[in-house]
Amino acid sequence: MEHADRLPAAARPPSRLGDLAGRKWFWPVVALGLILLVDAFVSRGFFSIGIVQGRLYGSLIDVLYRGTPIALVALGMAVVIGTKGIDLSVGAVVAIVGAVMTYLIHQDMAAPWVLILTLATGALCGLWNGLLVAVLDIQPIIATLILMVTGRGIALMIDAGLIVTFRSDFFSAISTGQVFTVPSRILVCAGTFVLLWLFLRRTSLGLFVESVGGNAAAADLAGIDARLVKIGAYMLSGLCSGLAGVLICGDIRGSDSNNAGLFIELDAILAVVIGGGSLAGGRFYLGFTVIGVLIIQTLTTSILYSGVPPEYNMIVKGVVVLIVLLLGSRRFRDRVFGVFRRGAA
Amino acid sequence: MKERYLPILATVGVFVVAYAIGGVAFRNFLSTTVLGNMLTDNAFIIIAAIGTTFVILSGGIDLSVGSMIGFVGVAMARLDTLGWHPLESGLLLIAFGTLFGAFQGFIIDFCEIQPFIITLAGLFLLRGSCFMVTLDSLPIQHPFIGVFSDWHIALGGGGRLSASALVMLFMLAVAVAIAHFTRFGTNVYAIGGDRASAQLMGVPIRRTTVMIYALGGFYSALGGVVYALYTASGYPLQAVGDELDAIAAVVLGGTLLTGGVGLVAGTLFGGLIQGLITTMIDFQGSLNSWWAKIFIGILLFVFIVTQRTIMRSFMLRRAA
Numbered sequence: 001m002e003h004a005d006r007l008p009a010a011a012r013p014p015s016r017l018g019d020l021a022g023r024k025w026f027w028p029v030v031a032l033g034l035i036l037l038v039d040a041f042v043s044r045g046f047f048s049i050g051i052v053q054g055r056l057y058g059s060l061i062d063v064l065y066r067g068t069p070i071a072l073v074a075l076g077m078a079v080v081i082g083t084k085g086i087d088l089s090v091g092a093v094v095a096i097v098g099a100v101m102t103y104l105i106h107q108d109m110a111a112p113w114v115l116i117l118t119l120a121t122g123a124l125c126g127l128w129n130g131l132l133v134a135v136l137d138i139q140p141i142i143a144t145l146i147l148m149v150t151g152r153g154i155a156l157m158i159d160a161g162l163i164v165t166f167r168s169d170f171f172s173a174i175s176t177g178q179v180f181t182v183p184s185r186i187l188v189c190a191g192t193f194v195l196l197w198l199f200l201r202r203t204s205l206g207l208f209v210e211s212v213g214g215n216a217a218a219a220d221l222a223g224i225d226a227r228l229v230k231i232g233a234y235m236l237s238g239l240c241s242g243l244a245g246v247l248i249c250g251d252i253r254g255s256d257s258n259n260a261g262l263f264i265e266l267d268a269i270l271a272v273v274i275g276g277g278s279l280a281g282g283r284f285y286l287g288f289t290v291i292g293v294l295i296i297q298t299l300t301t302s303i304l305y306s307g308v309p310p311e312y313n314m315i316v317k318g319v320v321v322l323i324v325l326l327l328g329s330r331r332f333r334d335r336v337f338g339v340f341r342r343g344a345a
Numbered sequence: 346m347k348e349r350y351l352p353i354l355a356t357v358g359v360f361v362v363a364y365a366i367g368g369v370a371f372r373n374f375l376s377t378t379v380l381g382n383m384l385t386d387n388a389f390i391i392i393a394a395i396g397t398t399f400v401i402l403s404g405g406i407d408l409s410v411g412s413m414i415g416f417v418g419v420a421m422a423r424l425d426t427l428g429w430h431p432l433e434s435g436l437l438l439i440a441f442g443t444l445f446g447a448f449q450g451f452i453i454d455f456c457e458i459q460p461f462i463i464t465l466a467g468l469f470l471l472r473g474s475c476f477m478v479t480l481d482s483l484p485i486q487h488p489f490i491g492v493f494s495d496w497h498i499a500l501g502g503g504g505r506l507s508a509s510a511l512v513m514l515f516m517l518a519v520a521v522a523i524a525h526f527t528r529f530g531t532n533v534y535a536i537g538g539d540r541a542s543a544q545l546m547g548v549p550i551r552r553t554t555v556m557i558y559a560l561g562g563f564y565s566a567l568g569g570v571v572y573a574l575y576t577a578s579g580y581p582l583q584a585v586g587d588e589l590d591a592i593a594a595v596v597l598g599g600t601l602l603t604g605g606v607g608l609v610a611g612t613l614f615g616g617l618i619q620g621l622i623t624t625m626i627d628f629q630g631s632l633n634s635w636w637a638k639i640f641i642g643i644l645l646f647v648f649i650v651t652q653r654t655i656m657r658s659f660m661l662r663r664a665a
Binding site for chain 1: 633641649
């Protein structure tokens, strides 16, 4: 009766549309397209891009601009999720990094050194998470929960409980400046993406990550040091969160330990999953993760621009995310669209 | 000794030692007043965590708990202004919570989407609904609130077992009965242990998954009702992030996040360990707010490592 549905994809009669719908990139891209389509009707001039005071200006640029911190965090998160882990501490790392950066700037340290030490702090946070997960064998969600709870405390301690501001041309240039009319933070993010892609996909390191996530014991037997790969993944996530922290704090020119990067872990995890990453580990996609971030950020910006009262933000976001997830689920499409197909036959 | 009792013994051991340390360090720590307050203050989170225990035992996770508690609170406060009795609105919202949980469970199984993500969407939906109900803190002014908070059983030595604590203990007993004396409970463990084998043995996966998340929704909504009665108010940002406290309570209680291993009763002690940490910080009295956060994190770390070490040493002895 339903045997046709159970046949493996290769045995089904080929159909162009069905083939397309099975591709990994199809549904995230369709979702992004639909959101943009709605924008075209709802908000006037959403797609116009101009140059104001020597920099690119427009809603689409705004999406890219505001999306950079989430994108950086999500890229690191994608790798951690690839090892069958999760990193809840990214928001707290953003806060710690911001506090350290502000502290060092007030010590009159040269800006490049501040940047290096700040990013090292992020990596150090990641090292701590990695040691808990890989060496002490604590479940990732709990291991990173510890830093999530403690991190904002540490950041507040460094800031002595205040919101500390600073002036630094160097960090303002990185975060809010521009290069040839393009906002510099977009270039920072694009550069990070290319580096990560080269580092993980042009070497076998990405494959190591996926094999550890797929089956750590098998990877170990195949000669991959699973512990080292996991520690590396968490350090990478810490480093990416650190860079996001530099952008966020450079933007507000200060360290707000209670609010910097608050709930960014939820957006980052959503982006990874919408981009096809599996929380069961074993696969991660850097490019699709960026598409996931674009979906989330376009949605947030669209709600803002469409004039819907801000209290509706979360519920609209929840509904749209749910729809994207349902469309992305093969089972859901087979069951629901399958009914129509049978009905038509 | 059975292996399955190891984690809970480790948890209880850690709890007793920490309690004793508190008793040595602070005057009046070992009184029934402190114990009664600890049970009352943590009743809502332990109730919610009991539901989370079932979800985690089945190998899933529920992130919508904190938002559910918040939503139940604001909805009860809103219905209170419309003249509803708290018990009526409470029952309605518990029914809503159960249905919402069942809906999450259905999507998780029907669409084969990871529970982490579906319940994350649930978190957004419920928290978003909070803001639609109200943006301000609303009081619940029905006289029943006074009746509920006054009612108690004296423990002797000045301590009180409040209505909140009693509801919690009763619902814990119900949960233990469900987990260990019903076919549903056995199915939960079977699915958490090995989903594929469970399916081959004829466990109804769809029905059980829906029931598990419905139970999770039921308990977190009940936790929300208890919290609303306890604080006599609803606020849209109430209980933000409490799902993590619930999960931490379950894990500290010896249940493994991988599913299939753990006891519902352990969650009581997991929740009480967290309560113990905050009580100790209160007794210490001079900790800055940031030191309190750091201290909670450090203690969480110490508890988890201690529990692991105790369990490992037992395992090694068995293996030898």
